[in-house]
Amino acid sequence: MNIFSRKFTSLDFKGLKTICVCLLILNILSLASIYSSLHQAGQFAEREVLYKQIVWIIVSWLALIIFANINYRIYFDLAYLIYGLNLILLIGVMFFGKSVMGAQRWIEIFGMNFQPSELSKIAAIIILARFFSLSSPRGLVYGFLLPLIFIVLNALVIFIQPDLGTALIIVFLFFSLGFFSRIPKRFFIGLIALGLLVSPFLLNHLKDYQKRRLLVFMNPNLDPLGAGYSIIQSKIAVGSGKLAGKGFLSGTQNQFNFLPERHTDFIFTVIGEEWGFIGSLFLIIIYWLILKKILQQAQRARDEFASFFCLGISLFFFFHLFINIGMTLGILPVVGLPLIFLSYGGSNLLIASILLGIFFNISRTAR
């Protein structure tokens, strides 16, 4: 089987112009926001961070084009292999990985840090798409139990790192994709009920800083200088943007360093403060356009594996967007998920681009 569905050089983006334009806008917005967040009191300090991100954006476009030209069916065939490799990488990271801020998540590739847990997100989508597309109401072992075991094992390894956000995303993917399968829904509902029952026990196994984040999420004023600080300052930043924002490079919360992690997880606050309600709404609409396009494709896909794959990609995007923006607005706990296509960082950008590339391939082979 030829893994390249067409010629490698083909750059046929027919019907995908909207997504490409949206993606370009997001790339520009990302660079602008990272530039602004590193810009302090008239000085631009960490130039190389911006340069790195430019490199990542180029790499991510290359990856998108490459994956757009790889026949997606290959993932169906290689599902177990990809899953296995991913698990090996994750376990490898536990022993050989780099530890940053108390979490052992990174391995170094070509001088750039990469998080294998990001790869898990792709692996999870592939393995779930394969299982669920083959599922039948009676094949409980193959359609329900087996994917459950795969996912739980994967999530557990990530949770140990610890990376609560990614572990949660993978579990979410299992349930939300499961609802689209032929497996009776009562199994999933039953499992959720069981999960809620044992959750108090699981809470005890959270790291202290994770527990604190959850508590502070309930009431940020509990610890205004510690864990609640991020949420309070982020709310102030976004709120103070008002309708039109304070203008590029003029956000005081941003420029005077009141926002933590503002070029990574909290990048939305920079946009909220400097571009206001109009800018924030614009960003949300861009994301909405991308998601709409992916869901349309899910309905028109050539086979069920492709359909599940599209749903998985859209869910992956939606979880990241909703949880990230929700946490900067203080309506969801701070779980440390990046804002797709905007936050600084190569891993998540690369993964999102690869997923988009796969999606491009699916849509080009659609009916």
Added chain:
Amino acid sequence: MFRNFFRIVSGSFSPELLKRVYLGGFLVLAGVLFWYQIIRGDYYFQRAKNNYLKVIPLASMRGAIFDRNGQAIAYDRPVFSIGVIPYQIESSREGLFAALSEFSGSSLKTLDKSYRKNFQSYFSPVDIITDVDKAKALAIKEKFSDSVVVITRPQRYYPNSYQLAHVLGYVKEAKAFYQELKNYGYSPLERVGINGVEQVYDAYLRGAEGGKLIEVDSRGRIMGFLGEQLPQKGKDITLTVDSRIQLAADSALGQQKGALILMDSQDGGILALCSKPYFNPNDFISGKNIQAVFNDPGSPLLNRAYQATFPIGSTFKPIMATAALEEGKITPASSFNCSGEFHLGRAAFRCWTIHGIQNLYEALAHSCNVYFYNLGMILGPEPITDWAGKFGLNSLTGIDLPSEKSGFVPSRQWKQKEIKSVWYPGDTVNFSIGQGYLLASPLAIMRAMNVFANGGYLVRPHLIKEIDSIDSGISTRAYLGISEKNLQAVRQGLREAVLRDDGSAHILQRLNLKFSGKTGTAQNSGKAHGWFTGFFTYQDKTYTICVFIEHGGASYEAVKIAYYFLKSVIENNLL
């Protein structure tokens, strides 16, 4: 409802449904954004401003206080202190403090304590060594260069220390009373006047604090300078007090517990107001020895000249005489025989000697009790109450000093209402010679005596002369409507108390002034209080004086002090 939910859940899921879920999610986010940015936008905008805009206050100079000769008696002088800026020394604090302690000689504990006490914010200087002299401050600055700052700030200084304490009061940082004061626009470190002139004229003396508006980042580092408002100095004020006369009063009073007041008879301007025991207001500035002042059983903070009232004894007699004359009950020639005792029913009220036949002049000159017992019986209590009130003994004098205590004049109704007892003739007898329930402050007594000195006016005693070189215009007086003839009669009696060899205050005749006055020995639960109040003319101006010696035994002490005081004032040409 549950069935409905179950049908939805168990029905087939389509991407169309998911689309609606996503749209719902985004609408929720947009709604929350609308809430924060549009509805609560102004609130968060203000909070963002509060985050990065800070004001560093700049202390203002307080107005100086001058005496009537232009001598500064309270003023701000610069003091130097060594401070640190917390964010600059964050990591090196322990080492720096140890080195500073070694170099300056202050203990490490003191430094740590001051640091904690004076800490305001991360970016404003914190005093750690206070009140160092200029040379030492510069030496420390040279040694530690950028890690310390030399802070100059104005500090109140009272060159006369003790002697003018009761007149001036002192100042204190507003933070101790911040809850009340913040409504008047005080900042926590601004100095506010406590007691004395410092308190009464605080609104003029206090300047307007300035400030620097700066931008800071989340760690308090100064990122930008937006503007500066320079502090404004408060207004200078000039008092009627003469610090030289005040010093003379102080040394005349010596170690006696009591008060001495000298006042201009015509306009009520106070030249000296002395109360003992006293305190050093500079202690309150430096914060040293304060507890000793508060714990002193002699109550040095109490101004005995006007914040306390006492039985006034015979100094009440001129008022009695005026009442009897004005009510038409006697003439100056009316005489009563003093056998050393006055009988009322079975009770006997004593005089301090046997005076024989006494007319008004003689009775005032000798301070004959029996004469005034008789006046009391003729008058009855009501006119006495009335006249004591007219002379201001049951009201405030209105002096421009805080916490004045009003005198007290009893009456028949008062006794019935408060003591639940009828007014006995014996009460009237006691009342007639200023004993019993009657109480007044030395200042109030002096003001009553002053009515005879200035031709029948009740003045308002005051200390302020000028505010910012503009006349205060505070001087007011009320005419009591006493006939000139009667005034003259009482004046004559008071003159004879000094003039006659057997007059109660005859030693004052040695001063060679036209002096009139009245002594008083006021009985109380302890040793009697000694009183003297009178007036004299010197170089065409009339002055009224009052000397009060708490538990001084007899009036002779008070007269003696008045004598030595005025002797020194005249000899040194102070008036």
